[in-house]
Amino acid sequence: MVLAPRPEDLDFILHDMLRVEELAEYPRFEEHGRETFEAVLETARRIAEDKFQPHNRAADLAEPKLVDGKVEIIPEIGQAIEAFNQAGFSAAHHDEALGGMQLPWTVVQAAFVHFQAANLSTAAYPFLSIAAANLIRAQGTDAQKARYLGPLLKGRYFGTMVLSEPHAGSSLSDVRTTAKPDGNQGYRLTGSKMWISGGEHEMAENILHLVLARIEGAPAGVKGLSLFLVPRIREDGALNDVRLVGLNHKMGYRGTVNTALAFGDGGDCHGELIGEANEGLAYMFGMMNEARIGVGLGAIMLAYQGYLTSLDYARERPQGRHPGEKDPDAPQVMLIEHADIRRMLLKQKAVAEGGLALGLWLARLVDRHGQDPSERERIEAGLLLDIVTPIIKAFFSDQALAANDAAIQIMGGAGYTRDHPVEQYWRDNRLNPIHEGANGIQAIDLLGRKATMRDGAAFGLLVREIEAETVTARQAPMLEDLSDQLSSALNRVRHVTSVLTSAQLGPMKMLANASEYMEMMGHLVLAWIWLRQASAAVEGLRGEDGGHVGDREDFLKGKLHTCRYVFARELPKISPLADTLEHFDMTTFDMDTEWF
Amino acid sequence: MKVLVPVKRVIDYNVKVRVKADQTGVELANVKMSMNPFDEISVEAALRMKEAGQASEVVAVSLGVQQCQETIRTALAMGADRGIHVLHDGELEPLAVAKMLKAIVDKEEPGLVILGKQAIDDDCNQTGQMLAALLGWAQGTFISRLEVGDGELKATREVDGGLETVALKTPAIVTTDLRLNEPRYASLPNIMKAKKKPIDQMSPADLGVDPAPRLETLKVVEPDKREAGVIVADVTELVDKLRNEAKVI
Ligand SMILES: Cc1cc2nc3c(=O)[nH]c(=O)nc-3n(C[C@H](O)[C@H](O)[C@H](O)COP(=O)(O)OP(=O)(O)OC[C@H]3O[C@@H](n4cnc5c(N)ncnc54)[C@H](O)[C@@H]3O)c2cc1C
Numbered sequence: 020m021v022l023a024p025r026p027e028d029l030d031f032i033l034h035d036m037l038r039v040e041e042l043a044e045y046p047r048f049e050e051h052g053r054e055t056f057e058a059v060l061e062t063a064r065r066i067a068e069d070k071f072q073p074h075n076r077a078a079d080l081a082e083p084k085l086v087d088g089k090v091e092i093i094p095e096i097g098q099a100i101e102a103f104n105q106a107g108f109s110a111a112h113h114d115e116a117l118g119g120m121q122l123p124w125t126v127v128q129a130a131f132v133h134f135q136a137a138n139l140s141t142a143a144y145p146f147l148s149i150a151a152a153n154l155i156r157a158q159g160t161d162a163q164k165a166r167y168l169g170p171l172l173k174g175r176y177f178g179t180m181v182l183s184e185p186h187a188g189s190s191l192s193d194v195r196t197t198a199k200p201d202g203n204q205g206y207r208l209t210g211s212k213m214w215i216s217g218g219e220h221e222m223a224e225n226i227l228h229l230v231l232a233r234i235e236g237a238p239a240g241v242k243g244l245s246l247f248l249v250p251r252i253r254e255d256g257a258l259n260d261v262r263l264v265g266l267n268h269k270m271g272y273r274g275t276v277n278t279a280l281a282f283g284d285g286g287d288c289h290g291e292l293i294g295e296a297n298e299g300l301a302y303m304f305g306m307m308n309e310a311r312i313g314v315g316l317g318a319i320m321l322a323y324q325g326y327l328t329s330l331d332y333a334r335e336r337p338q339g340r341h342p343g344e345k346d347p348d349a350p351q352v353m354l355i356e357h358a359d360i361r362r363m364l365l366k367q368k369a370v371a372e373g374g375l376a377l378g379l380w381l382a383r384l385v386d387r388h389g390q391d392p393s394e395r396e397r398i399e400a401g402l403l404l405d406i407v408t409p410i411i412k413a414f415f416s417d418q419a420l421a422a423n424d425a426a427i428q429i430m431g432g433a434g435y436t437r438d439h440p441v442e443q444y445w446r447d448n449r450l451n452p453i454h455e456g457a458n459g460i461q462a463i464d465l466l467g468r469k470a471t472m473r474d475g476a477a478f479g480l481l482v483r484e485i486e487a488e489t490v491t492a493r494q495a496p497m498l499e500d501l502s503d504q505l506s507s508a509l510n511r512v513r514h515v516t517s518v519l520t521s522a523q524l525g526p527m528k529m530l531a532n533a534s535e536y537m538e539m540m541g542h543l544v545l546a547w548i549w550l551r552q553a554s555a556a557v558e559g560l561r562g563e564d565g566g567h568v569g570d571r572e573d574f575l576k577g578k579l580h581t582c583r584y585v586f587a588r589e590l591p592k593i594s595p596l597a598d599t600l601e602h603f604d605m606t607t608f609d610m611d612t613e614w615f
Numbered sequence: 616m617k618v619l620v621p622v623k624r625v626i627d628y629n630v631k632v633r634v635k636a637d638q639t640g641v642e643l644a645n646v647k648m649s650m651n652p653f654d655e656i657s658v659e660a661a662l663r664m665k666e667a668g669q670a671s672e673v674v675a676v677s678l679g680v681q682q683c684q685e686t687i688r689t690a691l692a693m694g695a696d697r698g699i700h701v702l703h704d705g706e707l708e709p710l711a712v713a714k715m716l717k718a719i720v721d722k723e724e725p726g727l728v729i730l731g732k733q734a735i736d737d738d739c740n741q742t743g744q745m746l747a748a749l750l751g752w753a754q755g756t757f758i759s760r761l762e763v764g765d766g767e768l769k770a771t772r773e774v775d776g777g778l779e780t781v782a783l784k785t786p787a788i789v790t791t792d793l794r795l796n797e798p799r800y801a802s803l804p805n806i807m808k809a810k811k812k813p814i815d816q817m818s819p820a821d822l823g824v825d826p827a828p829r830l831e832t833l834k835v836v837e838p839d840k841r842e843a844g845v846i847v848a849d850v851t852e853l854v855d856k857l858r859n860e861a862k863v864i
Contacts, residue, residue: 022629026647050807057685058692058806061649065800068629107803120803570645 020440021331022068023136023323024375027574029060032376033129035555037383042123045390056126062106063130070099071137078140078274079443083220085266090220090276096141097222103134103145104174109152113172124389128316128382132375135313136320139447140274144177146313147217151178151229154306155248158294163248167227177223180310181230181249181280182303185213189460191300192240196232196282198247198290206247208232208290209283211264214454218278219251219263226251228261229306230282230290231299238297246299247290249282260288271446308408311455312381315411318451319374321444322419325426326367328441332430333360354429363425365584369545370422372581374415377548381407399480406469406477407544413461414541416451423448462537463530470536471520478516485509485547492550495557497579501586505546508593512543515600524603531608532600539596546590553582616726616785618661618670620695621716622654622677624686625736638834650686653731655693655798656791660729660761662694663796669763670727672696676719678712680704684814691809692801698814699723703826711819711826713745718822720750725786727768732757732790743790753783759794 033039039056042048074095083092103109112127113119134142152171155163170176187193196210210232212218217226228249237243253259264279282288294302337351354360381404388400423445427434434441452458470478485505492502519529519536556578559571598604626632627647635642650658664670675690677683678701687698701715720728733740747754755770759778762769768783773792783789801809819826847853857864 027645050810054685054688055806055810058688058801058809059803061689062692062801062803062806102800105802106800111803118804120807122803574645 020072021324021327022064022072022133023320023327023371024132025327026064027571028372028375029129031555031559031571031574031578032372032379032552033125035559036376036552037125037379039123039125039383042125042383042386042390045123045386045392047121047390048123048386050121051123051126055120055122056129059111059122059126059130060133063108063133066099066102066106067133067137070095070102071134071141074099074141074274075138076437076440076443078138079271079447082268082273083266083276085263088263090263090266090278092220092222092274092276096144096274099138099141100144100174100222109145109149109174110172113152113156113168117168118172123383124385125379125382128312129379131313132316132320132378135317136324138274139317139321140272142317143272143275144217144222145174146310146317147180148174148176148178150180150306150310150313151227153309154229154246154302155293157305158246158302159248163291163293166254167248170224171227175223176225176227177217177220179215179217179226179228180303180306181212181215181218181228183214184211185279188214189457191231191244194231194233194244196230198232198234198245198292200234201289204291206234206290206292207283207286208247208249208288209286210281212280212282214267215278215280216275218276218280219261220276224252228280229293229303231303232282232290234296241300243297244299245296246293246302248293249288249290253289260285270449271443272450307455308404309385311408311412312378312385314451314455315374315408315415316378318416318419318448319371319378319411321448321451322367322422323371323375325423325441325444326364326371328439328444329367329426329429329434330355330364332433332439333364336430360429363429365581365588366425367422368577368581369549369585369589370415370418372578373545373548373552373585374411374419376552377407377411377415377544380548380551381411402473402477403480403484405472406465406481409456409461409465409469410537410541410544412455413452413458413465413537414544416448417458417538418541418545420445420448420452458537459534462533465540466519466533466536467526467530470516475516475520481544482509482513485543488547488551488554492554495554498550498553498557501550501553501582504586504590505550508543508546508590511593511597512539515539515597518601522603528603528605528608531605532603535596535599539593539600542589542593542596546585549582549585552578556582616670617672617674617723618664619674619676619716619720619723619725619728620654620657620661620690621712621728621730621742622658622675622686622690623651623731623734623736624648624677624679624683625651625734628652628735634835634837638836640832640835648682648686650689651731651734651736652798653733653735653791653793654690656793656795657729657731658690658693658695659796659798660791661727662799664727664763665694667763674699674723674725676701676716678703678707678715684816687814688809689801691812691814692806693799694805695812697812700814700816701819701822702816703819705826706828707826708828708830709739709741710745710829711824712742713749714824715819715822715826716742716746717749718824720746727785728788730788730790732792743788747788750786750788752786752788754788754790755781755783756790757792758789759792761789761795 040053043051081093083090110119111122155167198206198208201207230247230249231244233243234245260283262281262284264281267277333355336354338354384400384404391397426441433439489502489506492498556575559575627649633642661673673695675687675695676699677687730743757773758770759773760771770789772779
């Protein structure tokens with residue numbers, strides 16, 4: 020079976036577009052170079068193909084179940100995670116002293132997308148553990164790091180993120196779980212949590228729950244939330260008071276067990292504070308920002324899988340003849356010969372390859388943010404991450420789902436059956452617009468906070484980045500028209516943004532069309548990332564890089580043409596969205612709830 | 616004892632191989648290349664010997680284009696100690712490879728050479744046997760089990776009739792079959808270590824071998840497409856079809 024990403028595409032994004040070898044200029048990565056990066060990616064691809072991909076359907080068919088009070092999960096999931104950990108992926112970006120290889124985050128992500136493409140729900144377990152380790156590394160005390168980091172990086176312990184409660188999903192300010200000091204540095208937690216992925220199972224020696232809770236007497240709202248580490252098994256070896264209330268039965272993403280948990284039913288749930296009291300949400304979001312890029316990339320990888328699967332199918336399924344062919348005895352043509360099929364393939368290619376390019380560009384910003392010697396560079400990278408993260412999470416997860424829909428459509432009846440994997444990709448992907456902050460909430464975050472933060476500094480940096488690309492692209496005659504088109508789209512978006520953020524509409528009305536704003540920004544960013552790829556493709560076609568053009572000609576022409584597709588068919592969608600926003604259209608807002 | 620493991624760079628086993636339009640060979644441009652899967656099994660076998668204290672050093676050898684160094688690096692990242700690369704840009708036939716390996720064996724004096732039973736690109740299944748003949752060493756081919764004793768090996772061979780176990784005096788040649796082991800992945804820490812391991816480069820001339828092909832490839836074509844089957848009504852029709860259409864009886 021095919022596995023995304025296509026190696027030549029990953030190579031193109033990492034080297035032609037992002038020039039990842041330059042990361043070795045940062046002292047932390049000086050031991051690295053193209054050779055180690057490629058070896059790591061090769062190991063990732065192999066393990067993804069051998070250990071993750073084969074049980075993707077099996078895990079869908081046999082969802083986790085409760086047997087005698089224990090969560091039963093098909094063994095292939097644990098075996099795959101073990102191979103992942105044995106190869107060192109959980110520790111990859113950490114210090115050598117901790118057993119890591121100080122791999123740049125860009126390469127860690129480029130490796131991880133293989134596991135996401137192969138089996139998103141199995142990849143979710145190490146995904147959560149890596150995020151938990153990052154959080155403990157950033158905020159934990161020395162004692163906490165000494166105790167928990169080692170086992171997390173080796174994969175002996177797994178981590179979870181425990182925010183949601185039955186009555187508090189999007190609205191975390193309503194979290195009710197409480198923590199009472201036990202008089203001995205520790206806390207006792209009480210509360211119900213909902214939707215917790217990886218919340219209970221037998222695959223790890225221990226599960227470390229990172230739980231948002233309110234210390235007794237803390238302020239109401241998100242300002243009173245603190246973060247606690249609650250182990251499934253306490254240091255003294257006793258089972259902690261964390262009870263599995265039940266499992267949720269999902270439409271997709273089934274390999275990841277999803278749980279409702281009761282903390283402290285018996286009054287004896289031990290937890291330790293991470294970092295400062297009342298800073299919990301900031302810490303959690305510190306971790307979740309990277310997780311959100313990961314969620315976007317996960318969605319994009321499913322789009323990529325669907326693209327490659329439907330592409331193979333379209334190349335091999337004979338069906339129909341060209342319009343105008345009168346001879347019924349003429350052989351049928353392959354599906355891919357039909358313009359409408361190519362439309363749907365292009366749509367998927369745009370989202371899949373464009374999304375991967377954007378996700379890895381963001382990962383490279385994470386490296387710049389963490390490693391650049393110039394403070395200004397670090398701050399700017401951070402601001403760009405702030406503003407583009409909700410876009411990859413929300414716009415791309417929506418588009419990726421639409422891409423999977425196109426994959427099913429291309430395959431017709433076959434695509435609708437369980438004999439082919441695309442229906443599962445769609446179901447698995449349906450989660451991504453919901454979790455890690457529903458897309459509607461991401462849109463509100465983008466327009467309500469990110470576009471205006473620090474007097475629009477983040478927005479300004481994104482504008483600068485896009486402008487810079489229009490200048491680069493203009494140097495290639497064949498990209499001049501696209502460069503102009505992106506410039507005028509950018510001007511339109513700037514205008515809309517300033518109208519929206521300066522009009523005295525009040526937050527209710529200003530945010531009423533946040534989703535349209537997200538969509539407009541998403542299309543702008545999609546066009547920009549494609550123009551970046553097109554510039555790199557033009558460069559590649561010149562063959563300055565050792566003259567490998569011959570090998571890559573079709574591939575590079577495909578990049579250029581997909582860029583043209585995005586500018587002809589996707590970027591123009593900005594216009595009606597901008598109209599809606601600029602004219603403060605309140606049709607949805609004005610619908611009385613009683614009129615439905 | 617020292618163990619020598621030849622590793623060949625071949626089209627990745629997942630790639631759908633396409634014949635070039637001009638029928639001179641298969642499409643290699645922009646195609647993913649990897650270590651021959653049987654050779655991975657050989658590397659694994661050698662590494663297990665080293666871990667069991669039965670081998671002192673594992674040397675990976677590859678012959679061919681510059682990128683063969685990547686294949687050697689993979690072996691080093693799995694755990695091999697050092698590499699030897701014989702740089703050659705043209706086609707290499709099993710006999711030329713066997714001759715060059717013999718020259719390397721003469722210099723390195725390993726106690727055991729572990730080869731894959733065949734390479735998945737040309738499926739020749741010749742190099743190991745030719746090397747054994749050139750060296751005059753004992754050989755155990757297609758092995759699915761290997762026991763290392765003192766000066767002697769017990770190799771279990773997968774043959775048509777089942778399993779056959781042969782005792783080989785060392786130095787010896789074995790060629791590996793699929794069921795011998797499940798090769799490990801190059802782990803990330805080992806990838807970093809592999810960077811520092813040495814790879815010697817030499818040319819066929821350094822080994823005193825003329826690698827020019829002895830065979831000429833006339834053309835390469837796709838195998839015939841299999842036609843769809845038919846369901847016959849009864850035995851008479853079957854016999855009739857076998858006799859008159861398929862002409863096999
Ligand atoms: C499979 C799965 C796995 C999950 N894993 C975890 C996990 O590991 N840990 C964890 O803590 N949580 C997890 N979640 C929870 C997830 O983050 C929440 O489902 C999500 O935040 C949405 O919350 P909700 O389900 O309560 O929906 P609601 O908050 O009720 O939202 C429903 C809809 O209303 C919209 N909406 C809500 N509030 C507003 C508003 N103020 N303005 C405009 N629109 C609004 C939302 O955009 C959404 O479309 C998981 C969920 C699922 C389904």
